[in-house]
Amino acid sequence: MSWSSSNERARDYTELIERCLEPLHRTAFRLTGNATEAEDLVQETCVRAYRAWAQLREPAGAQAWLFRILRSAWLDHLRKTARRPQLVAVDAEAAQPAAVVPPLLDVTDADDRRALEQAFDEEVLAAMNELPEDERLALMFQVFGGLSYREISEALDCPLGTVMSRLHRAKAWLRSRLADYAARERIISQPPSQQEDEGHAQA
């Protein structure tokens, strides 16, 4: 490697890291649920990225490439620790919860609303951690990494349609958990009305 190409590589790497560190760290933090492990995961990702820099063909796809490395480092970590199951192929039909259409919450008091939101968020986080790893990764990459569907498909090395269905299943699962939570805590403001049911039938 020449003096200048090494210099350019270091510069490009630094630029990419400056741009992507926060989304990368956010994702790693939520994946691991632990600040120390998240830092280790990000650092491992960056080391691998720098080593594999020559493999980066499209600068425009650098962020997705970085997340692809993050995924690989994360799966290696899982294999080592066996803390979570490996990628699980889930039958699409079996994984999709029944359509749940609960009513929206109607809380006007700001403090109540905040408390409710916090409880909801904890429930959502718990539900996310119960997802099969491939759906969890797709959702985490979207929410915490800020990746588009196309970038997720590149990072996870799967077709765009698969990304759509994984995200759809993941979000349906979150919805179902939120609905269960709302029902359990008796915070449902109103039951679905007959009119809406009829409307659904007519659509």
Added chain:
Amino acid sequence: MRKLECEEAEPLLDAFQDNELDGVTSLAVQEHLDGCACCRRLHQWNAESRASLQRLREATPPASGGLRRRVRSIAEGKRRIVWFPFRRRVLAAAAAIALLLGIAGVVVRVGASPDVMLFVTDHLRSVARPEPVDLRTSEPREAERWLQARLPFAARVPGSPAFRLLGVRLCKVRGEPVGFLLYEHEGRMLTCYVSERSQTSLRGFDATTAGRVKLGQCEGKNVAAWDADHAGYMLVGDAPRESLVAFANLTRSTIP
């Protein structure tokens, strides 16, 4: 443009909300939503969970300055290595010597092994976090129930008016799940780690009380370790040693 049925529109709602559909499909979904109250409600619920995910995103702590420096230095380090192979060797040797001297210095200075340091490091990082616990609670029984659902052993949670429980979370130390309990004692933060394994055999303690509580100091923090009820306890914080021993005794008296 063909009208969508509910079963066609429903799987597209997430992508519609994420602005990931092409123009024609997007219009078809919008048209369906305009005429279908049930899908509209589902769409609103999607917005609710989307808002929740957004809040979680915003609540995630930013990357630390240390991490930022470390990942930047990857390129710096590699660049030097490529330019100056000889310098690489010199630097590696100097780093090894510095590391050895540093470790020796730490051992001599505070009498603590890296094992005790693990807990102290975690304590320092944790109390610096904006949200150091996963469950905020002052109720020891609630924290106990929370831990028991997540740990492979029965972790008992002590509590007293003098040591006010603030919350609980789960962490891993040397790959093993450990209960993390945060307390406030006379304005100081104390972290109590409850593990399946005894921590009293770690190096780094310099005194042992009559009640077999091991005491030490590391990075300016007092540490204490003891066993009770088939679990190992490690307490880290700014409180004086007497307070740590008082907490340990309290643990033994409140745990059946």
